[in-house]
Amino acid sequence: MLKPQQDAFGQILWDHLEGRTAYEIVERDDGFVDVSCGPLRYFSAYAEWPEHERAAMEYAGARVLDVGCGAGRHALHLQEQGRGVLGIDISPKAIQVCKRRGVKRARVLSVTAVGRRLGAFDTVLMMCNNFGLVGGAKRAPWLLRRFAAICSPGARIIANSTDPAATENPCHLRYQRHNRARGRMPGQLRIRVRYQTQCTPWFDYLLASPREMERLAADTPWRVDRVLDAAQGGSYIAILVRR
């Protein structure tokens, strides 16, 4: 369980909900710091989402597990559409925010703790780059198999990621070379989120190209069935189906 001092991400959502300005600062282990698209995006309504994100919602079934549900924007939309949604997030404050905003079922849980006691699902949702929560090449197949264990035969994973090659920033290119040199995937970021004096533990967050995602899924019950591309920036949403 994250300590309050570690729940930087959830506190950002909480403060935004309370009307305070809150920036999400992301620090990478090479010292790179940046401000994320942030709360405004996490609280955005369906009509404001990019085209490929809205299109992806059409692939959601009746029982959705929303992994890393954040402020609950996808859960709220799917609930309104009559789908059953369980939102999970490692951040206690994020789950509080979800509940305040009307997400019916949301609980504090790490993606690595997903198991059958959560029930059965026909959709695993990983939006807002949350395919990244697979962490890297080692954990990804393990986690994808774990998802299969809680999913019905016709299930889908809706997985948002960003192709790490879609950048010209020399800092990112250098980091990707450094990753390769130490045996990691190029887009395997080691990051933490900071807000005021709060700071999450370091964690691995993977940016994978569609081909990399295919390879990660190769020895699992899933395959990439189609890819919805964003207009720009390398973001895409893969629809994975059970073989």
Added chain:
Amino acid sequence: MLKPQQDAFGQILWDHLEGRTAYEIVERDDGFVDVSCGPLRYFSAYAEWPEHERAAMEYAGARVLDVGCGAGRHALHLQEQGRGVLGIDISPKAIQVCKRRGVKRARVLSVTAVGRRLGAFDTVLMMCNNFGLVGGAKRAPWLLRRFAAICSPGARIIANSTDPAATENPCHLRYQRHNRARGRMPGQLRIRVRYQTQCTPWFDYLLASPREMERLAADTPWRVDRVLDAAQGGSYIAILVRR
């Protein structure tokens, strides 16, 4: 001389000028991180400045030393008004930005290196909280005397600061207590600026109330003659005159 890798502040200005989005992330030595008002403010035109800032420009004389001139917004305004301005900044990239924007005289120089070879001035300008560059209780009187040595008898210092008491943020209040406990002034921040992988060295930056500023000037040739208050947030601009 700052190495390029240390010139985070200047690179932010440069990238903004080139049309890229650039956030100024400020990190304090207690781990507090925040995003500053940033490039938009540093490049703002006179008409967009807060009331007390515009009013303060009326106190500038014919020969102005702009200390920590940044992107040069005050220097440019005063130049247009026919004043002679020398902008100094420790950041080489900031000085490049000033020159590209039309500041006629700007040079890379730390405030602590100010001396008679710069010429004589009747105004020392410390805007955008740059009274903070006095650092703390020890350096402030030394620096104020140094200013006196390059200033004419009727000279003024136009000094922008923020009352550190004007906050309810528990992180700031805790930091101020911590500062008192270690014999520093409450608003004596130890900070560094970060941008992508660039990072300035740590430096002391002082937020002082008008009373604290008066005390710091007590044994110097300067006295606080008047204080122009911002509408909110504790920001103020003191006009110091030679005794």
